[in-house]
Amino acid sequence: MAGLAKSFGSGAMTNSIDEIAGNDLIFVIGSNPTENHPVIGAKMKRTVKNGTKLIVADPRRIELAEYADIVIQQKPGTDIALLNSMMNVIIEEGLEDTEFIEEHTENYEELKKIVSFYPPEKAEEITGVPADTIREAARLYASQDKSAIYYAMGITQHKSGTENVTSITSLAMLTGNVGRKSTGVNPLRGQSNVQGACDLGALANVYPGYQSVTDPDMKDKFEKAWGVEGLSDEVGLTVVEMFRAIDENKIKALYIMGENPALSDPDQGHIEAALEKVEFLVVQDIFMTETAEYADVVLPAACFAEKNGTFTNTDRRIQKVNKAVEAPGEAKADWEIICELSNKMGYEMDYNSTEEIMEEIAELTPIYGGVHYDRLDKEKIQWPCRDREDKGTQYLHKGGFIRGKGKFYPSHHIPSIEKADEEYEFIMMTGRMLYHYHTGTMTRNSQPIDEHVPDAYVEINAEDAEKMGIKNGDRVKIGSRRGEIETNAEIVETVQPGQIFMPFHFAESPANRLTMDELDPEAKIPELKVTAVKLQKT
Amino acid sequence: MKEIIIDGNSYKFDPGQTVLEVARGNDIDIPTLCYSEHLSITGACRMCLVENKENGSLETACTLPARDGLEVETDNDKIYDARKTVLDLILSDHPMTCMTCEANGDCQLQDLAYQFDIEESSYGSKKEDRFELEERNSFIVYDPDKCILCGKCVRADSELQCSDAIEFSERGFKTKVAAAFDEGLGGEDSSCVFCGLCVENCPTAALSYKPARKKGREYELRKQRTTCGYCGVGCQVELNIKGNEVIKVDSVYDDTAPNPDGEMCVKGRFAYGFIDSPDRLKYPLIKKDGEFVESSWDEALDYIADNLSRIRDEHGGREIGALSSARCTNEENYIMQKFMRAVMKTNSVEHCARL
Ligand code: FES
Secondary structure, three states: HHHHHHHOOOOOOOOOOHHHHHOOOOEEEEEOHHOOOHHHHHHHHHHHHHHEEEEEOOOOHHHHHHHHHEEOOOOOOHHHHHHHHHHHHHHHOOOHHHHHHHHHEEEEHHHHHHHHHOOOHHHHHHOOOOOOOOHHHHHHHHHHOEEEEOOOOHHOOOHHHHHHHHHHHHHHHOOOOOOOOOOOEEEOOOOOOHHHHHHOEEEEEEEOOEEOOHHHHHHHHHHHHHHOOOOOOOOOOOHHHHEEEEEEEEOOEEEEEEOOOHOOOHHHHHHHHHHHOOEEEEOOOEEOOOOHHHOEEEEEEOOOOOOEEEEEEOOEEEEEEEOOOOOOOOOOHHHHHHHHHHHHHHOOOOOHHHHHHHHHHHOOHHHHHOHHHHOOOOOOOOOOOOOOOOOOOOOOOHHHOOOOEOOOOOOOOOOOOOOOOOOOOEEEEEEEEOOOOOOOOHHHHHHHHHHOOOOOEEEEEEEHHHHHOOOOOOOEEEOOOOOOEEEEEEEEEEOOOOOOEEEEEOOOHHHHHOOOOOOOOOOOOEEEEEEEEEEEOO | OOOEEEOOOEEEEEOOOOOOHHHHHHHOOOOOOOOOOOOOOOOOOOEEEEEEOOOOOEEEHHHEEEEOOOOEEEEOOOHHHHHHHHHHHHHOOOOOOOOOOOOOOOHHHHHHHHHHOOOOOOOOOOOOOOOEEEEOOOOOEOHHOOOOOOOHHHHHHHHOOOOEEEEEEOOOHHHHEEHHHOOOOOOOOOOOOOHHHHHHHHHOOOOOEHHOOOOOOHHOEEEEEEEEEOOOOOOEEEEEEEOOEEEEEEEOOOOOOOOOOOOOOOHHHHHHHHOOOOOOOOOOEEOOOOOEEOOOOOHHHHHHHHHHHHHHHHHHHHHEEEEEOOOOOHHHHHHHHHHHHHHHOOOEEEEHHHO
């Protein structure tokens, strides 16, 4: 979410789920809400039934496309060219919001300069989208009063992820679609508490509440609050960097709580080697995951139904998680385990309840300053919520950006790292599907779900399949420069010729054996959406 | 000020409100079967009959708009008899199998039969099933013999989930709710995504959750509201627990939730079996000679503390990293980063937001 924070000053969804009903136009790009955020997907369908306009841009013809006024199927990895071209049309035709640009933004001249290189005909060459479709989309987006953009991993999981996002923020600023109800730039978060994990400082560069670790005042504040000295003022390593550091002998111990990088992370062969190599590995989880197999110590954790606490959802809403059942055997809540370990290591962490932890969070984290358990039962609280009197914030940047002025960060088209060639003829995209979740730890252990969708598959375009003599259900081999896997073919019309799509939830056909760990240099997100592969009937 | 008179008392109302809404807002009981505040109104079941005092006619309260000066009665012999007749007719085509029914104790039809004291329909009761049970999928069972054709499932499907997966099919006595081409839910041409909203809205056991069948009935269950553990929408859900096992997940209806109309998806609704899986980790495990061996918490934590302290003291905290989790709570993420920063003295604490 680096791009969003850079442009606006905050990396979170600007507006709220409740505001979808008020959208005049919904622009979905690089996100498949009906599969990955089904309740949001259904709300969008409901709104569109009531007359809201819909533009869907995705290399695959996703379900929402059936309801769309304009469907765009850009080639994978060409979002910047598409968005630049839409902005080109908007400026050419005088549809921009001059007042908003003047009052609330900076670097507009630079944007104008760069997007001038992207007339629709030129963008058509890059994106494969007809020039007139780009024009229509630009006009439709710019002509509505309240246009809102929704995106997800289809935008961020690229080498150019940060630039993809700043192109989106530019489009919104150009038309004044930020800081008002039912508009905005809205990343949809994939996991129950990704937003919260970011908010609470599970990020190498910030303390809770996005307070920088390199800021001496912050270091001072946290040293005092925590009663310690010598907090590091050096930005730490991100996930993929940690695994590289293991390779280079720069990380000796790894503590993994509730994650399964052996399946979720790119270039699995490399991850496995690192897990094997690291001197000391602790894994704390609810199942013996693929990752836990490598551990020196495995600790049994309670799942969400067995503990108390809070999650922060995609629209910054803090909600209670309540214990419903006892954890199995001697499993404990993750926080209890870490506290006990800390006590053993001589640093006392004595909390009687998660509520006490939240009180400490509220004290140290300005955006959570008004978050107290007694409020959460009755009120809808979305951060920033600074104190008890603060009712929280339904949409951000009202009357001006958190950053002061919103900044345009235009970019030229950045080609993806791998392209289809003679040997690797197909472009593979990875993603999620409705019935399973992430690495399958939970869904694949839930009987009716696994019974309904028991096996991995790869979506192949019908024309390609016919040429290659592949039929529905055939076993196929998929190989990239990094590895090879086998799975079942599913023949579809929804992916374009030359492209395939594969969900990554399945250990028996792990898509991430094929992907690469090349990172977006700023957001440090790997390019998972564009992998060159070859396909073969077995 | 505009006022309406119900049972002799005056009540204020908002424009657009129906008599039923005004009555409910003032704790006046009117029975309903096909009405839901989350769905459009069809007036199909006629259970909510009230008497319009202007002309003595019986009208359905759920469709009758409140207007200034309107006077209605909600409780007299005429109304009672009319409602009882409606109910009597519905029950004449409903199996009297409450003893073994999933919905026993959680059935609006049963509640009304109790209230109106109908043991058996005066038209005779249904002895034989007229339809086949439909359960060709892993999630939802449809028993058309228990269906009272209130249409709430069809409306929930089309108005809330917007799937248009089910419709009324056939006519007259043969009417039932069916999926595309009568293939059943989840068939080749079905647009059903198993959100469960149809089951949630069913007043009887015509629709029920397959994995919850025979697992326990309403009065045996404990309920706990919580936040769904799957995607980032953060739906509020109600776990239903028997003993120490979650046996089904119901909707929560709350305006402060991201899913105020009880919306959910197949994962939130059905993917809870992992909680009680026999494969869950139950004890700390330490790898000794390549094999995991069960240990006590004390032993495992001492072992970890020794190793982390050693590595920190020999190489410095920057050689230790941690992955916190997007599936753990805010409090847990806070504790993890505090531990890494305050005890390990490193900022290498991350999670997979980037993936
Ligand atoms: S509740 Fe009014 S007709 Fe069914």
